[in-house]
Amino acid sequence: MQIALYEPGLGYYANTSPKFGPMPVSGSDFITAPELSPLFGQALANQVAEALAATGSAEVWEFGAGSGALAAQLLRALGEKVRRYHIVDVSGTLRERQQAALAPWKDIVQWHDTLPAAISGAVVGNEVLDAMPVQLLARVNGDWYERGVALHGESFAWADRPTSLRPPVGIEGEHDVVTEVHPQARAFIATLAGCLRAGTGGAAFFIDYGFPEAEYYHPQRIGGTLVCHRAHQVDDNPLIDIGRKDITAHVDFTGVALAAQDEGLTVLGYTSQGRFLLNCGLADLMQAASLQERANAMKLLAEHEMGELFKVIGFAAGGAQGAEWAALGFAEGDRSHRL
Structure with a gap:
């Protein structure tokens, strides 16, 4: 899976295919929330702004920035609250697209190939954990x-x-x-936790599709969750068209939470994407949007679309208000007890 996705020049995330987009005619394989609606990033920005204030920082870190759409939405919404926007992405071809999309903010955006020893500020990752090899x-x-x-x-x-x-x-x-x-996802979270603890205060938010372990390893889930995406269609055979389609598995959010806690982070909350975005003010943003924009944003909320399958989990380490603070996105509908 590592080779199929990331081998330089050959892997899916290392080649030049479009990947992200709303329709197969564009040559894309799937769409993510930031491409679906800019209101996604605007709502998330409210949570990021709160995290920056709580941790006394002006730095944002994004893992797996994809097309750069989410970064642009956050930068536009946060404005002067962000002094430096860091992107950690292993794909050189995607970095080129991100640089083009983020040209207006070229003075404050910085790319990294590896994690630094310490991270302070707010960390975000949208559909990054599901792309880690299992x-x-x-x-x-x-x-x-x-x-x-x-x-x-x-x-x-x-x-x-x-x-x-x-x-x-x-x-x-x-x-x-x-x-x-998911040993690689757990190792990533553990490493990130160490970086956050070494910093002056930080918080991290990951948005992805997945389940707590009681649902993930339910006896009726006999085939697992590993699937492939190509041309907006799903198949379950990663052994064909290698490097030409995405391979992904759902996230075990219990494992992610335990990995973070074992390394000293506090779980700020865990809830559905729909509830998280509503807590972050998406409904108010929709009121000022056009009819088409509202329709697209509803796909972020609807249970039969992205609202329920996608979850959000948040962590914190230290900071001006300490590690434990009430995060906006989990104010209502927190499901941490189900992890």
Whole structure:
């Protein structure tokens, strides 16, 4: 999965395909919330502004900035509240697009290939955790295997080998199951936590599709969540068209929360994207928008669109008000108790 997505010149996020866009005719494969509606970034900016005030900082960090749309929305909405906007992105081709999109803010935007030792301010990541490579586990006739990739002639095929790896919670029943574990996402969160603790105060917000572990490893979820996106269609075979389509897995938000807590961060909250955006003032923003803009923004909120499947989790470390402060986005509908 790492090679298929990130191998220089060959991986999906390393090639020049459009990726982000509203319709297949553009050559894109999927659309994310910032491309769907600028109101997404404007609402998120209210939470980021609060985080900057709480941590006494004027710096924003974005991971996996994609097309640069979210960065532009945040920069436009936050104005002078931001002294420096940092982007950490492993894709050189996407960095070029981001630089073009963010040209008006070229004096305050800075790109990084790796994490610094310390981070202060507000961190955001929209659909970044789902793009981190996972390991597949398969329970077959009661025995657990790690499912990997083997060369079969001139093509690829699945291959299983016995493993001591297990899901973080037991999956009830004796039926066959395929699922995922997320060591890279957890390691990323743990590393970020160390950077935030080394800083003068910080908060992080991640928006992505996923579940708490009780839902993720529910006995009825027998096929896991690994899927591919190409031309706005979904398939479940990552062994074909390698490098030409996105490969993604849903986020285990319980695992993410535990990784952060284990490294000393406080969980500010966890809720659905719809509730988070409403808490951040999206309804008021929609009132001043055109009919088409409202229709697009409704897709961010509706349960059958992005409003329920996508979740938001927030963390904090230190700062002017300490690590524990009431974050705007989780004021109502906080589901931290379900993690």
